[in-house]
Amino acid sequence: MAPVTSTRIPPGLEAIWIKRVRLGPMDPVSAAELHAGRGIAGNADFGGRRQVTILDADEWERRLSALGSDLDPSFRRANILVRGVDLAESRGRILAVGDCRIRIDGETKPCALMDEHLPGLRSALYERWGGGAWGAVVSGGRIALGDPVGWASDAGIAIGNERKAVPESVISRGGER
Numbered sequence: 001m002a003p004v005t006s007t008r009i010p011p012g013l014e015a016i017w018i019k020r021v022r023l024g025p026m027d028p029v030s031a032a033e034l035h036a037g038r039g040i041a042g043n044a045d046f047g048g049r050r051q052v053t054i055l056d057a058d059e060w061e062r063r064l065s066a067l068g069s070d071l072d073p074s075f076r077r078a079n080i081l082v083r084g085v086d087l088a089e090s091r092g093r094i095l096a097v098g099d100c101r102i103r104i105d106g107e108t109k110p111c112a113l114m115d116e117h118l119p120g121l122r123s124a125l126y127e128r129w130g131g132g133a134w135g136a137v138v139s140g141g142r143i144a145l146g147d148p149v150g151w152a153s154d155a156g157i158a159i160g161n162e163r164k165a166v167p168e169s170v171i172s173r174g175g176e177r
Contacts, residue, residue: 106134
């Protein structure tokens with residue numbers, strides 16, 4: 001009998017997109033610089049309220065499968081695509097992406113533009129955080145494709161089964177000084 005192997009993809013950062021101008025194209029990049037309190041360097045929303053937008057790859061695939069589509073996630077217009085973290089009801093939590101930290105401030109509701117790419121997509125993404133989340137950078141640095149992702153807590157960062165210590169000062173003050 002052949003050994004049973006898992007096809008589960010490990011948690012990680014799968015894509016990064018930068019929107020250089022409002023309503024402009026989402027440019028894929030392999031790495032980006034995050035600035036605490038400002039967002040992604042070079043992004044049109046730099047310094048705004050929604051500093052980083054985040055899409056859950058597993059949730060995107062599940063919802064598109066129900067529509068019989070494999071539309072590229074770049075059409076969602078999020079800044080980063082992560083796998084292995086459930087964004088639903090995550091407001092107030094801290095998402096660790098590599099060494100950076102993003103405080104989730106809200107749910108990203110899909111706009112009418114989604115239906116231009118695929119009829120029914122807006123409705124399919126609307127419930128239970130299917131359109132992703134948005135947040136503020138509380139601890140900046142460089143992120144790159146393949147970086148681990150997980151939820152930060154006082155006890156550390158959960159990335160798969162591994163725990164990584166986080167200084168209490170970063171969590172309590174909400175980022176870098």
